[in-house]
Amino acid sequence: MSTDLVTDRERRAFAETLHGELVVPSDPEYDDARSVWNGMIDKRPALIARCAGVADVATAVAFARENDLLVSIRGGGHNVAGTAVCDDGLVIDLSEMTSVHVDPERRTAWVQAGATWADVDHESQFFGLAAPGGVVSDTGVAGLTLGGGIGHLRRKYGLSCDNLRSVELVTADGEYVTASEDERPDLFWALRGGGGNFGVVTGFEFELHPVGPEVATVLVFYDAANLPEILASYREYARTAPDEVSTLTFSGMLPDEELSPDAVDVAKIAIIGCYAGPAEEGMDVLAPLRRFADPITDLSGVRPYEDLQTLLDEDYPDGMRYYWKSLYLDGISDEAIERIASWTEAAPSPLSTIDVWHLSGAITDVDVTESAFAGRHAPYLLGVEANWEDADTDEENVAWVRDCLDDMRQFSDGSVYLNFPGFLEEGDEMMRTTFGDAYERLVAVKDEYDPTNLFRVNQNVKPSS
Template identity: 55%
Template sequence: MAKAGTHAGADAFGELPEAQVRAFRGLFRGEVLTPDDDEYDETRRIWNGMIDRYPAIVARCRGTADVVDAVTFARESDLPVAVRGGGHNVAGSAVCDGGIVVDLTEMNGVRVDPETQTARAAGGATLGDVDRETQLFGLAAPLGVVSETGIAGLTLNGGVGHLRRKYGLACDALESVDVVTADGEVRVASEDRNADLFWAIRGGGGNFGVVTSFEYRLHEVGPEVVALFPWYRGDDAVEVLTRFREWATDASDEATVIAFTAFVPELEEFPESAWGEPAVALLGCHVGDEDDADAEFRPLRELAEPIVDLSGPMTYVDLQQMLDEDYPDGRRYYWKSVYVDDLTDDVVDLVVGHGTKSPSELSTVDLWQLGGAIDDLEPTETAFWHRGRRYMLTFEANWDDPDGDDENVDWVREGISQVRALPAVSGGYGNFPGFNEDPARTVFGDNYDRVVEVKTEYDPTNTFRRNQNVEPRGD
């Protein structure tokens, strides 16, 4: 056995039989990194700087066969399993203490078929990887809003992005997936094959296996879209959100907007005199005709005297990358969410009031406009339950100083607690789960029992539990 170390990863690795580790290395075509390797500390780090975990092994997979070997080794060695696609889930589900990280980051290829308007992307691909290839043909999948996000976690938990009202959630665009399940088998899931698993994959998170390949249905988008991005002063926030609520009632499905409270960033695009002031902004995308977009967005650009208005035509790729610099690797993040059926005055007052109390000027409170194509499916047609909601409300704490951990986490939890006390508020989004401390029913709603059935069928020993976990039924 290897010598035990000073942290959970080294201790767990020290308990593994050397012959078993040697056999695994002999099978594996990718890179097997352990606590003694120089690259270990780099590979165990993920996007959220709050997460500091020590796996026994990081298995950098080159293909599906490597994933099978890693899952099999973990099962036979009784090791916890974490799956790293992009590594961007705020709860840190991509890494675990004392277990094995099935790392897909080198599996990031994307192939587009422009004739069928589909794309197949490997499990380690990011939104930017997919956008780069699909936009060659003027096509896009309805993914998220930050290009460095991994497609895997985003899609498995539903996936809300700039195209959500026109083309639905990321999981709604799936045609099929390849999944390595807990028994080491590779299964194709689609409407016609393993349909129960396909149902569960679409919104069920990482509960059922390692998805090594996603096949997406694409739509004609770009290369240019019309972006909405005016910033208003905090004193105008209640008026801006109230009139945004009125605008959203009759908005077309081509238009999708996020309204959020923030603090004016210290960037040259903004007047220096406003830096650090409370603000409210509207970030939107319109995929229709440019004249129609200008007409539909004009009322939102005239809600008050803007601090700055960055609206206008831009490439879809640029829109997808616009927020990247706001969420760098290593910053500290804690995000939670609820769904809101009615943007009442009480909700507006809470959003504005709590936003100004943030201990970090990097934090935001966001109102994501929903509806449109998201509601074309019934809540029971996929594992993603929260359809028919008008908004998603998220409290996003972002900060850099470790000494601020407690006050920033408390700020989010206090905001969530206050809004959950209001009527017509429910649920939570699997991609903004805090540290997965809420019951799984919060995410899965009335689909929970069916999700348990599928979990019990494909992962009866709960191998995949580093997520918004659904426990299988016991014997």
């Protein structure tokens, strides 16, 4: 790690201009400040600016630009790809900016960029409202939304980015701007699914919807010996499911402590999701998902929406090792199902899963030209999640994900969900494949707001220069 990127005098002057804290490698809190949720990530930045507000963000951007520093942006939540931190550069850390303000009459929420979905749900559910977020409450609002935002309400109310009314950010030249359908519409288009390429987003304004406080949920576990039949039945159910139903399947060993002891070492396939409507009606609509075979266990029922959002939290503890990739699927044919069963069995870690997300619904109500999000055409998303604990098995777990994705590309056009990208090894080719004709429009926005590619530690859109 370089220690001479800036002088001691420059560092001290920078620290004095911040309302938040500047952390450097000699500080006792440095290792905590640089650590992230994914235990695979071990980067050593030269400076970490823990921003207290927008003014700190603008100051940090200016300092990075003037000193030609590599920059990474850290929001709240997971950041599975590890782009929240960088070696030998400046981390602009927004994780202490977690304020959420709900306007129940306008049904909107103003959310700072360091917040998690738990922060949003806590405030919005007080009024019986929700913004479409993810499926784990510890997920960061900023990263999920800028990459699209696929969650438990997606088929009824769309993606997180579909529910944006406005976004505020600091650009590469230090300007604080607002983007919406009426103001800087090209930038607003790019921010809805184009990732963190165009500035440091400091706040989001979301549209809220009446949800909860209780919702009908399904969470049922089956023996993976029946996986082909389960996924075929799921495919048939999904074909006519109303938009109120948003579900996904996940398969693996799933060693859940709530299962009976004799089921822990049995490979399983589970279905989780909810009905975004009256709870009693929803339990009837979800009932077929619970009868595909004799379940190992069935934890379905009416529960608070906030509880639904936390059901998977314990499966993703801080500091474990993670490597995730994705593909949009053209469908789940019998052949695709056979391959999913095979790769589930081949997983080297009992904590890993292969996930199939049912999409469509309200996601397709938004025209493909209205936002940069690239997955509206796909009926399903395949997520391949390697989750493991032993660093000595890194290579085989990463290889399992990559080999599985290489095999499953025969059922896909090759585009990926930006929030499950692996690391950054595929770079420009992945981005061009995913965005297709929209890529050049993203480049034009990048040229206007970040022509020197200051914000490049991400799934990067390179400026034309």
